[in-house]
Amino acid sequence: MPIAREDALNWIKACGKVLAENRDYLTQLDAAIGDADHGANMDRGFKAVLNKMPEISDKDIGTIFKTVGMTLISTVGGAGGPLYGTFFLQAGMKTAGKMELTLSDWYTVLDAALSGVVMRGKAELGDKTMVDALTPARDALKAALENHTSLPTALEQSAEAAREGMEGTIPMVARKGRASYLGERSAGHQDPGATSSYLILKAAADTWSACT
């Protein structure tokens, strides 16, 4: 079966869980090159999202994603709020009215979500931001689509690409976001936003491993 409404809901729940678990880890990464709040911000936002679950549990995937986006925008703040908010709003636009998603749909979703993030934050590849995790993840999906890879494998490859992208931020000198103030001192640290992006995409791969 393709990714169903319930699967989408489960993914959001899984995001909430994994971000709560990694709250201190993300904050620690942000303390090194930022302001020590990324974990708390994401956790606060997804806690608010989980509180909204009852309202959206019978809605279409577009409404689900849009609600997640709106909730993140009004509860996260900082850079993460508008960026992840836009990510889910864009995902919601591409899935308006939909009750299930194929691999090709998911590619369209991630591509639109990433474009939203880039449009909002104006970061380029190599700026040491979440874009450095999201872009290879999107590209991996595209390659998987072209290679007719199965959905679970494609999701795994996408998450793996995000992980590599995330690790790839370590040597980078930040040009966007708070880490950019540190100049050369930002090198040698993993970007917190790239890390939360990886966690979210990994949660998708884990949650949807039985989808086809």
Add this chain to the structure above:
Amino acid sequence: MPIAREDALNWIKACGKVLAENRDYLTQLDAAIGDADHGANMDRGFKAVLNKMPEISDKDIGTIFKTVGMTLISTVGGAGGPLYGTFFLQAGMKTAGKMELTLSDWYTVLDAALSGVVMRGKAELGDKTMVDALTPARDALKAALENHTSLPTALEQSAEAAREGMEGTIPMVARKGRASYLGERSAGHQDPGATSSYLILKAAADTWSACT
């Protein structure tokens, strides 16, 4: 020979030296039950006194002591300034015009100096102040006088009584000065002012050990 002008000057110099050496020790004692300044205060005061030495090196003992008192008053501040200032002013009154001091003179001096301290600070024996070192020192001198003890021995006995008085402040609960704010918590600590008083009287015994 009795205590001569030069001996008096040498005692003041010895006080300056011993208080500089014990600056940190006195401050440490004051940190425990006061405000961590007694060492710095006494050292600042006696440094100013030493700067005045050239002016008074040819003066009588009364002028020497009076100048020490005035200088301490205008440079020490805190409780120590007025108390030791008064101590030396009173000593100066009893030695006005004098070029040398006998044991009996010295007893009169210390008695007057102590009375000045008590008048100014209104502390009683057992209040955990310098009075607890000065009083037995004065009493020891009196006993020595009555027993026709030699000057050096009398001074040693007086300093030893001051030391015992100083140590006797350890178990006391302070009723005067800054340590009184601590209530019961002031017990178990040696009083800084009693300690500086002992150091000053011990310096007299050491400096005047060859006097008769």
Add this chain to the structure above:
Amino acid sequence: MKKLINQAADVVREELEGIAVAHPDLVKVHYDPSFVYRADAPIKGKVAVISGGGSGHEPMHGGFVGLGMLDAACPGAVFTSPTPDQMLEATKKVDGGAGVLHIVKNYTGDIMNFEMAADLARGDGIEVEAVVIDDDVAVKDSLYTAGRRGVGTTVLAEKICGAAAEQRRSLKEVADLCRKVNGWGRSMGMALTSCTVPHVGKPTFDLPEDEMEIGIGIHGEPGRMRMKVKPADEIVEMLMEPIITDIPYKPGEEVLLFVNSMGGTPQIELYIVYRKAYEIATKKGLKVVRNLIGPYITSLEMAGTSITMLKMDEDLKKLWDAPVKTPGLRWGI
């Protein structure tokens, strides 16, 4: 972590509750979304000046709400910029029909959240102008990065623009004035200790007993470089040099000199810093005609200081001297 707080999660809300009972004559507090606003808002025909940012910088911004300064301020979580709905609701609450100026510090999060709020407010028919403050010379300015941070000049811009709005200048005039103040202000800061974000519970960075951070911002982020602690005079030289060599001060010009505590540095030290900063400015031929000394834009309990210089002209001097009555800044009334 030792702080006079209850639960880390309640810090901002309880602070707002304190402000509400402390200054009912000056400000009111709105919760969910939370913002502080002038007790007499909206003021018909007056441009409203509002700002916002993460909490932990008090008195900025909530302490600057009142006559002659801000009409509203939106506090985010500690060191986290507020959300668009806070800025939107505050904008609606204080708009007196003459438009609203958003004073935004140049942080990616603030920029994005405030942009969203401005778009939404414009959608509701409110005229909004946003001016971004980016005065921190510790950060290299560049088209390819997030640019300079907004720090000390923000306080001065809020005072000056608030006074201009009080004179009933138009939104465009107040916004242009704000851009002028930003163009004429430069800041740099340093830290002797880290601060501790309440929900983190431990210092953001470890700083050995003999080291300091130079070129810090106001969010507990490490600075541009770490070095051995130096005497105050040398530290002040390190901060003043980049400020003065940057545009736009020329000998003979008048300046405002602002020596700020990062929160934990007491006033006795600030005056030692001011003394040297004044000496350096004067030696360079600048005339210090106004000053501000105290904890005005802080980073929780961080020990350290920042210095801001603002070039002054007659208009700015008059606006600076104009009456201000807020919990955090008051004179002339």
Add this chain to the structure above:
Amino acid sequence: MKKLINQAADVVREELEGIAVAHPDLVKVHYDPSFVYRADAPIKGKVAVISGGGSGHEPMHGGFVGLGMLDAACPGAVFTSPTPDQMLEATKKVDGGAGVLHIVKNYTGDIMNFEMAADLARGDGIEVEAVVIDDDVAVKDSLYTAGRRGVGTTVLAEKICGAAAEQRRSLKEVADLCRKVNGWGRSMGMALTSCTVPHVGKPTFDLPEDEMEIGIGIHGEPGRMRMKVKPADEIVEMLMEPIITDIPYKPGEEVLLFVNSMGGTPQIELYIVYRKAYEIATKKGLKVVRNLIGPYITSLEMAGTSITMLKMDEDLKKLWDAPVKTPGLRWGI
């Protein structure tokens, strides 16, 4: 020790130099002996109000010199009361012929040094009254001890007596007023961290990461007791209880509530403290009609807070509201 200072021995002098260049319109600084005095002193026919004490409590007292508050302030070494010659010279400098009030905090050193100065000044033909402030309820009052310390009420007394002197009340009236304020004010403080006296170079006391001192004074002295750190609300209860149960507050009465930072506690925490203190006062039926929130009587960079309550009447309210223009406190002008 990390501080923004040069040499420990130069701290007070350099601070005074900073004050001198920062506020030439308000105050002048005299060195050797050192004191800060009103730029327009002496004021003919006005009672002069002066105070003094160890340094390290800034803005008290030097920051309170100016119109409507002190005519002069004498800074001693850090935490060491000034010497008689400082108080004498300051007294002579600001006496406008109507006499001089010495506001003295109840510490043995301050009492003795100020007494000597008053005697000398009287010898010079100047009328001097001295009023001793002893408002710290952490210390048991007793005839057999040094008595209570003078803490937060001092700031309030200086403001109120300064306003009364400005109205040209007589020396006796201003002194009686000061005694009334002292009788109506009560304070208690606590510390989360010790402070470090510059010339000592290490903290006065060691306080483990999970402990606090309750009932401290303003000289870095340990408090009445040490205990585990508690939530802010419980701490405030521990401070408010002894203040309120002491004379002289009755339900229905009006009070001024003063929440003070010991130096290192930032404003965000002070408002959390204020919120609870206000709640407790209100629950006891007291009407909080005025307040003061900030670092006004500090203990270097110590983290902690003190709370002062002062019973108010119509006269005190008017005097509190009267214009004041000093580096550390300003309103109405």
